[in-house]
Amino acid sequence: MRLLKLLILVTAGFTLITFAVTMSAAARIVVDVNRGHADPLPIAVTDLVGSESDIISGGSVKDYGQRIALVVKANLTRSGLFRSIDSDAFIRSGIIEENLRNPNFDNWKAIGAHALMNGSISLQEDGRLKVEFRLWDVLGTNQMTGLRYFTSPKNWRRIAHLISDAIYKRMTGESGYFDTRVVYISESGIATKRVKRLAIMDQDGHNHIFLTDGKNLVLTPRFSPTAQEITYLSYHNDDPRVYLYNIDSGKQEILGDFPGMTFAPRFSPDGNKVIMSQAYKGNSDIYVMELRTRKIKQLTRHTAIDTSPSYSPDSRYVTFNSDRGGSQQIYVMDSNGKNIKRISFGKGRYSTPVWSPRGDLIAFTRQYQGKFYIGVMRPDGSGERLLSESFLDEGPTWSPNGRVIMFFRQQPYDNKGRGGETQLWTVDLTGYNERQVITPLDASDPAWSPLIR
Amino acid sequence: MLEKMNSVKYWALIGSALLLSACANTNTGTVPDTPTEPVAVETEEPVVASPPETVDVETVMEDPATQSSLDMASGNSVAYFGYDRYDLSSDARAALQAQAAWLQTHAAVKITVEGHCDERGTREYNLALGDRRANSVKNYLVALGVDPSRIHTVSYGKERPAVTGSGEASWSKNRRSYTRVN
16 A cells, blocks of 8 residues: 555656657658557667666666666567567667667668667666657658656656557557556455455556455456546445445545445546446346435436446446346447437347447457357447457456457366466457466456556 | 040050059069061162262254254255246245245244356346346245345355356356345
8 A cells, every 4th residue: 555655656756858859750650550460560679778887776777777678568569569679689789878869770770670769767866767768760760759757766667658658659649558557356266265355556467466355355346537546346244335445545435325236336437426236126227426426316227137337438428238128238328318229239148338438439248159258349339349259258448548458368167176267368459469467366357547647 | 435435445544554654663674475576677779979960951942043954944045047047947936935934933033145146147247137036036035924124135146156167067056046044
């Protein structure tokens, strides 16, 4: 908890200076996020040049320069849009300090790089690190962007994520998603007595922290789009209800005084409301609560199960899951509960609709003939595409730029009761770049944060 | 007539009393002319002062209001459901009738009906489905005469399977209600 607070304080004191951004020559290299997998862009990411003799906790400044470069490479590679060129191939004269502002483009061209990142790192008198990087268009022989950051050494991973986001943005024209966190449910123990804990980590699995001790069953955490808050379901006192968790203070509070179970919570895009289901006397309907006034409004009234609500980014619509048509399908309604329309018509069951932060797509879980799929469709139900398939894939969550989906995958048990491992995975909208997110224990119910500010 | 006889007896008694006192006074031994009857002496077992035996005390109650009692009376306090179903099969009804009968004879007992699902559904939908199952059990028990204020319901969705396994044999055991004695 203290660590988290520190991190946030540090973030507040973060300074960033943009310098010497050469935008004149229209970028010759553009990465198309829609077909990146076919031809990832070759990029050379060099170690940040730093002093070997300046020692800070955890290594020399030069060591930190190498670590930052490693994290940048890992981020860019995981995106599927870039291919990081092995540093063994680098022509050594290309990365000495005097060439940082005047790279030998021929050397980089010779090893097939289309883009180059270089930079430096140094320790300031106030104990903070100064990190600067430049991104170069190797074929066009000009600088594409360059930024300088100041922060405390223990915050070095954020520097790496911010550099990655800057590169991603300059190359794709879209904002990145590396300087983000994921809240999820950490799982351990046998299936019949599974222990579940709230946990939070950076999007690449580092800086991992458990937020609850596992005494109460907890499920389905979701990030506030505007504050350091999580809404989730807890079985505190064996009474499943929606709670709010403040990441800064660790304070937890129950949301509302409902007679029945409340579940499936999600914030509105402005962070001022929580939309959720209440199950009362065997019937689940959708409700919305104004967080400031705690006023509650019932949005659906139907004998069917209505659950998993999610707002459109402009707050005008809500998509949700209902079996009012006889089986689970996805519906869209106005955010006042009117004009309910079914949008999924494929075979099988559809559930867990989540509106993309870009507004253009709705991600969902589909069950069909014994398999589970993660897919996307347009808000009118057209253009359905399935991105992943397994014995059990479930619970999509969007990266803040709407380009990557994280979900969880459970392995089947064999006839000796072995198996059942549950892990987090990411897949981009092309459906080709599927990768596991490494967590300390089993993991489910991921929720991606907005970009950290 | 009666008085005359009494007076004769009286005098005879006085006579013998005088005779006896004369003997005592003179201390001369006289042998009674009739032999004394033999005294039968019974030999007794020796009495041993052993410590008191311990006594085990049990409360007299033929059928305690425990979970195991309900389990025994009603086939483990469960009722099973079909895939994505919450209506009660005839087997489920029979199991719940046994539960209701037990609850009638244990009128002070309060229960929690848990609704559970198999793993073949998404988490939030299964929470709603588990709530439906718990409530159809509650409604049936109430229809059989159990006071609704004795019945609490809770849904665990797919979070607490009874058995571990991926296959219909396991899933059918996990789609269940469980009646817990509070």
